[in-house]
Amino acid sequence: MDAQLTRVAREEGGRLLALLADRVGGIDQAEECLQEAYLRAATAWDASGVPDNPAAWVYTVARNAGIDRLRREKASAQRVSAQARVLGAGVVDDANGSVGRDGTNGPDEVQAALLIAEYSTVGDEQLRLMLLCCHPALAPDVQVALTLRLAGGLTTAEIAAAYLVPEATVAQRIVRAKRKIRDAGIPLTIPADLSERAAVLTAALALIFNEGYLAHTEAAGTLTRTELADQAIRLTATAADALPDEPELGGLLAVELFHRSRERARADADGVLVRLDDQDRALWDRTMVARGYAALSLALAQRRMGPWQVQAMIAAEHTRDQPDWARIVRYYDLLLTMTPGAVAELNRAVAVAEADGPQAGLDALEAIEGLDNYHLLHAARAHLLARLGRDAEAGAHWRRAASLTHNPSELAFVAARLLETET
Incomplete structure (x- = not known):
């Protein structure tokens, strides 16, 4: 039961929050309703078992909690009635006995079908939530942290590990961001000009994938948090489909797919990391590799090169039986002209060692500062x-x-x- 509830919170939390934010009056209210639903699930599922569709169950209980909250908080009975009719469309009232407010009885078959259908049509709602987190009124580091927390489902500890900053710093950023969104009345809408927000969204999605691909915390217990890496791929694919004129999203998607394709070969039977050069390539997911090439081709076709597309070309080179290390070095040279950084310099030095020998690579490493x-x-x-x-x-x-x-x-x-x- 605990594992199922954790999976729902981790993999579906962003989608649930996206749907509820529109329906219960804002992000803070949606988060409170979700937490209430998770608490009820912990008790109800332990007593009666995990439902067939646990995410829809949580959504139903959270939405009902939102309806109850509106009834309590709205001063005007007329406004309460109007809001409840909108929010409760398709939800049977307690008097009919179909859906208990604690979720223990559950919906009947027809009602369940309606709820699952509504929950499954998340589409634009989740994109709106991601873009809201990337609002230009918020500082860039706050935008990324908020996206990771709300849409990506990372904990503040995980975000802090990804940023290499104290957990309290991340918590303060998120609290301030949500307060600013609430006080300024920033709407949960998709803006006409997405160029600025798309760049921040891409950075946030990359951090979500990185935490899944290589867990930063000992508590993870494994090399990869597969559910988080797969969630990042789903979010990136959703964003890339919805924003086809942003080729960097396609580049990031390609990077994620290329890296994720190697999952079965990245650790041995004892869970010990296996270096890329030593991996059994027969274990690589070739379907996922093909998806990566397709995403990269679509991005490159727009002829607006960006750093994620360059990184995708580097990752693509590694899918070949014999990578061209001199070409990879040139790709890193191009990447460093776009986004200078010590980590990229480190990766370039490793490529130099493969192309020109270990001493050349070591010389390149010695020039790196800040790591x-x-x-x-x-x-x-x-x-x-x-x-x-x-x-x-x-x-x-x-x-x-x-x-x-x-x-x-x-x-x-x-x-x-x-x-x-x-x-």
């Missing part, structure tokens, strides 16, 4: 030092990488490499 507390910098340096036969130095950097690594699968990999250098 002293990033475990992958030390892991890359240790790997190249080991290739050069400098095991003592490599061991020191493997130990440093281990001290900075939180994901258990990565930590097991680092521990194994450290053992190799010491034997």
Whole structure:
């Protein structure tokens, strides 16, 4: 039961919130109704079992809670009646005995079909919620954090790990953002000009996928949080379909699909990370790879190159049996002209090592600044030092990488490499 409820909150929470925000008067009210529904589900499902459609069950109870809230809060009985008729269309009243306010009785077959149909038509509602979070009145870092929290379903701890900032900082950003949306009366609508918001939305979706593809917290217990990575792909595909004139969304979708296609090969039977070069390519999902190429082709056809499209071309090169490392280095050179950054420099250095040898890669690593507390910098340096036969130095950097690594699968990999250098 707990696992099912967690799955609904994680995978469906953004869609539920998107639907409810329009129907119960705003984001804060929708969140409160959802929390009430989750609490009722914890009790009801434990007593009577998980319903056939748990997300629709939660939606029904949350929406009923919203109706009750309106009845209590509206001073005018006439306004209450009008709102309840709109919000409760298709919901049988308590007096008829079909849908209990605690959700324990559940809807009858006809009612269930209506609710599931309404819940399944989320479409524009979720896009509106994502774009609301990316409103230009909010600071860029706040936009991303709010999108991750409301539409992406990440906890404040997970967002903090992705940002490398204290959890309290993220919590304050989200509270301030929701207060500003409420006080300014910012509507939950799709604006005519999407260019500014699309860029922030793309960044937020990328962070959701990154947290799913490589979990940052030890509590995750695995290399990948597959449900979160798949949710990011669904959200990105929804946004890319709805905003076909934004090729960077297509580029991001391609990156996500290329990376996700390797899931079955990324860890061994003991859950230890397997390097890309050592993966069994027969385990890769070729259908997902083909979807990635299709998304990339559509994006590139618009002839408006952006950093996510470049990253997609790099990821596409890795799907080949023999990647062209010199070409990958050139792609990173192009990427760095668009979005300079130390992590991109690190990835370029790794590619240089493959193209020109470990010493060339090590020289490129030494020029990078600002990543002293990033475990992958030390892991890359240790790997190249080991290739050069400098095991003592490599061991020191493997130990440093281990001290900075939180994901258990990565930590097991680092521990194994450290053992190799010491034997």
